[in-house]
Each structure stands twice: as C-alpha cells, then as structure tokens.
Amino acid sequence: MTKFDLIGPSEDILRGSIEDAMQEFLLQLRASGASEKTVRSYRAAIKDFISVIGNKKVSELSEKDIHKWRLERVRRGFNRSIRGRSSETTLYYYSLFIRSFIKWLGLRISVGGFKKGSRKLIETLKTQEIFKLLNAARDTTDLLIISLLIETGLRASELLSLRWKDIDLEAREIYVRGAKYGEERVVFIGDLSKKALETVKTYVSSEDERVIPMTYTALYKRLKTLAMRAGIDPKRVRPHILRHTFATESLKRGLPLPVLQRILGHKDIKTTQIYLHMVKEDIKNIYLKIYSISGIHGGSEIVGGRSI
Incomplete structure (x- = not known):
C-alpha cells in the first residue's frame, strides 16, 4: 500500500x-x-x-x-x-x-490481517474481437474510446479525466494527471488513436475540455452497446478488460516488462508480472519451434549417424 x-x-x-x-x-x-x-x-x-x-x-x-x-x-x-x-x-x-x-x-490495537482472495483469471479480448468492436463503432466517440483504451492501457478513471491540454499529438504523448496513487505518467498515442483524436479535435473549442465528456456509467453502457453490436458477450467488454488486452498484446509484441510497468502506472513490477502467464502459450510455441529436433538440425533428425 x-x-x-x-x-x-x-x-x-x-x-x-x-x-x-x-x-x-x-x-x-x-x-x-x-x-x-x-x-x-x-x-x-x-x-x-x-x-x-x-x-x-x-x-x-x-x-x-x-x-x-x-x-x-x-x-x-x-x-x-x-x-x-x-x-x-x-x-x-x-x-x-x-x-x-x-x-x-496512535492506538496500540492489533487489527490482524486476512489472506487476500485468489486472483481471478484475467480476461482479454482476441484480436478479431477488437476489430469487431472497431467496426461496430457508430461515431468518432466510439472509435476514440476503443482506440485509446486498447492502445494506451489507460484506466477508465484516467480516460475520463483526460483533457485536451494533456495531449500532445505532435509528440504522440498523453500526460496522465489523474492517475492512481496521485502520480503522473506519460502514455503514447497509437495510429488509430491519433487519427481519432485529430478528427475529434476539430470540434474542440477549449483545451480545458474533457476528451471523453461522460460519466463512468455512460462509458460502461456505451461499451456494452458496442459489444452487442459487434456480437460479443457484453460481460466481456469492460474498460479493465481492454486494459488487460493492451498489456498482454504489448508483451506478445516484445515490450519489456519494466516498460509496460511504467506505461500501466504500476507501483510494483509484481503487479505487472501477472500478465506473463497470459503469454505462456506464445512463449511455449516459440520454445518448441527453436528446440524441436527439426529446428535444431535444419529439418532432419539425426539417429545413429544418419539423417531421417
């Protein structure tokens, strides 16, 4: 804590x-x-x-x-x-x-402690499901919400507190000021987010305006509606699941764990390490590809001095 x-x-x-x-x-x-x-x-x-x-x-x-x-x-x-x-x-x-x-x-009273409940399996969306959500977008606001959540890993509260003055489109950086623990950090703008931000910004009159001017309840409902339009179980489309998806996809694409920790705003790298088990199968497949007999011997197995 x-x-x-x-x-x-x-x-x-x-x-x-x-x-x-x-x-x-x-x-x-x-x-x-x-x-x-x-x-x-x-x-x-x-x-x-x-x-x-x-x-x-x-x-x-x-x-x-x-x-x-x-x-x-x-x-x-x-x-x-x-x-x-x-x-x-x-x-x-x-x-x-x-x-x-x-x-x-200042009281000398023991509160004791409890064992933390076991962590539930982290849910993520598949790549094709992300495309379905993007295709189901009805307007630029839908597109902006999905692209920002999936390309930055922002928490819902951070997304909803963003103001245009926090965004540097030229440098492709977002300054997260309303972060957990009261600390600031920088996340980066992907291609989809950049296009959506540039489109929406043409209608902005003040840099102090919120980028996504809605409540958490409104955001939650909007994502549920998008999920239904995309043919995805609405229970599986929540802001934090999109954050989980960003984290696991980042690791799959080779982003170092300490870098992911900074982008996600985790105080302890152990929190970030929970995503490692999500990419275990990918690591296993790479390992088997490298260390399979065919991989080691260029496609042929050596038995008793003969290639087979």
Whole structure:
C-alpha cells in the first residue's frame, strides 16, 4: 500500500467520536496527495467498521471492537459486492485501511490481517474481437474510446479525466494527471488513436475540455452497446478488460516488462508480472519451434549417424 505523510490527530479528535476522527483522517489523506478514489476506499472501510461497532468515542476503541467487526464480516460478508471483488478480497483491503486509520490515531490495537482472495483469471479480448468492436463503432466517440483504451492501457478513471491540454499529438504523448496513487505518467498515442483524436479535435473549442465528456456509467453502457453490436458477450467488454488486452498484446509484441510497468502506472513490477502467464502459450510455441529436433538440425533428425 502507498504510504502517506500524515499529521497526527489533535487531542480534541482523540476525545471525540470515531466518525469525527474519520473526517479529519480523510482530510489529511487528501492533503497528502491521495486520489479521490483512494479517499473513497478508506471512507468505505471505516464507515463499514463504524456500522458494526457503533460510533463510539475514539478513547473507547479496543481490540474487542476489531474482533467484533472481523467476526461479523467473516460470518455475513458484505451487503453488496464491491466492483466484482469477493468478500475475502474486500475484507483483506478493508483490514489494511482500518489498520492505517488505527495507526494514525496512535492506538496500540492489533487489527490482524486476512489472506487476500485468489486472483481471478484475467480476461482479454482476441484480436478479431477488437476489430469487431472497431467496426461496430457508430461515431468518432466510439472509435476514440476503443482506440485509446486498447492502445494506451489507460484506466477508465484516467480516460475520463483526460483533457485536451494533456495531449500532445505532435509528440504522440498523453500526460496522465489523474492517475492512481496521485502520480503522473506519460502514455503514447497509437495510429488509430491519433487519427481519432485529430478528427475529434476539430470540434474542440477549449483545451480545458474533457476528451471523453461522460460519466463512468455512460462509458460502461456505451461499451456494452458496442459489444452487442459487434456480437460479443457484453460481460466481456469492460474498460479493465481492454486494459488487460493492451498489456498482454504489448508483451506478445516484445515490450519489456519494466516498460509496460511504467506505461500501466504500476507501483510494483509484481503487479505487472501477472500478465506473463497470459503469454505462456506464445512463449511455449516459440520454445518448441527453436528446440524441436527439426529446428535444431535444419529439418532432419539425426539417429545413429544418419539423417531421417
């Protein structure tokens, strides 16, 4: 997890309620550069904790409260799935967030930990499916969305926060300012994206306008409609699946893993390494081609000194 440089709570906060302390904690997170998405995640975890133990005073918090919350969530899970995560994975992350909050309060209370849920098999689209989506585009906005997601690996939130001032068409670079962890990075513009951007930009009146002026819900629905038009299962066409597709295709085409890590904006290269298993069959085929008997001996096998 990313560490944030936070100022400790005041005596007034420590004498007040957990919810008041939470509000101060979230303000500190924002001030330290945490993204709104990160702040929302912390808020959701702490509010869930409060919903189980009650909004008591900070001074009354004890390990019994932690055990009560943990036991409740192990037994009953969560009221709703969180962006497709299992209860086990949600519990893992919420425990980390609550632990950070408790540590900020300066309380010597053990939160413990949970094993992270097993990662689901990463889904990607096949090359022909990408072509089907492009052919199903109804307008330049459809084309721009698909080309940017598939050629840059941007997250949905990053795509939707892009403004024209962040794009340098001549240098073929996009400056991603609303990135995860609050860090900026640069991604590059492919041929399809460049043509789509050049077409759309002719209608732009201000560099401060958003490139894709829509909500996440609108983007999600638009992709579903495109999928149905293309004859692809709508469940398989989501922003993050297009990001996965970009990552695996990049590796297949020879992009070094550390370079892919920087383009995707991963803090830890271990996160990027999850895509390696997706190209295992390609690596295996190359290996067999190189090390097959026919490959080694130029098309003939040597047995007992004779070619066969």
